[in-house]
Amino acid sequence: MGDMTQTQRPPIVAYGPLNPYMDAELARRFTVHVVAADADPATLPPPVREARALVSFGSVGASAAIMDALPKLEMIGLFSVGYDKVDVEHARAKGIRLTNTPDVLNDDVADLAVGLLYATVRNMVANDRMLRAGDWARGTRPALSGRVTGRRIGILGLGRIGRAIAKRLEPVAGEIIYHNRREAADTSYRYVADPIAFAQQSDVIIVATSGGPEAAKLVDAAMLDALGPDGVVVNISRGSVIDEDALIAALAQGRIAGAGLDVFAHEPHVPQALIAMDQVVLQPHQGSATTHTRKAMADLVLANLDAWFAGKPLLTPVV
Helix, strand or coil: CCCCCCCCEEEEECCHHHHHCHHHHHHHCEEEEEEECCCCCHHCCCCCCHEEEEEEEECEEEECHHHCCCCCCCEEEEEECCCCCCHHHHHHHCCCCECCCCCHHHHHHHHHHHHHHEEEEEEECHHHHHHHCCCCCCCCCCCCCCCCCCCCCEEEEECHHHHHHHHHHCCCCEEEECCCCCCCCCCCCECCCCCCHHCHHHHHEEECCCCCHHHHCCCCCHHHHHCCCCEEECCCHHHHEEEEEHHHHHHHHCCEEEEEECCEEEECCCCCCHHCCCCCEEECCCCCCCCHHHHHHHHHHHHHHHHCCCCCCCCCCCC
């Protein structure tokens, strides 16, 4: 573990700027070198290379190159739950510790998932656009929508966030089923082991699984076809979990009814095909983006950094 005295502030690198609160707190505790997310690690100046910790977004992560460019790096504090953009094995091989921010964002991400579900099924965004354009006043009648109540909700990834989503939908769902890599021992929701059977038995699939290579394009054309023409997909996980090309094709061809998406394969770039579709509700990766939760996430990153440099156990270690 590290050490921190009252007179010496450890040098750290922060991909940023992060947010005003986080930036101010980091500056108060540490000697901070702010680096652009797209900076070439090979070009970092000597003072930056003295950094003992790295603070990064989940969408940026930490590559092997940045770890190698910081020879004194001891730990990475990730402002995210997901760490699929971190080269975890390289960090482990170099003895670099990694922390993330689990639990504190569960409720807000779950709230957004439910909001996306209702907005998609009830055509809220398309109807809002139609009204603002004056079409309703000119006599246009909105198309009838589907409904959420009574539908079978499939949770893809019954982890912390998946459970929070399921709890919110229990009062209205006809049934809640789930698919994980393995069956959970502590839930009454019905487990479906085969992903295609899971999709066939779902009216809605809410993607809440963790990202990473093993989950890449888990929701593919076959799963979308199994969901069927009345089915809806909501994704608050990682864009990589859905085969985006297959999703666009399924939506364009009416093989599924709609999608509510907070994450995308190549953020911040979103395919124009998705932007043009009325049956798709889009958000710019806003799952945890509330004032309350972003402060809680920042406080957890700071607490891990403080613990490390005080020689205490990390609060939320990944590695």
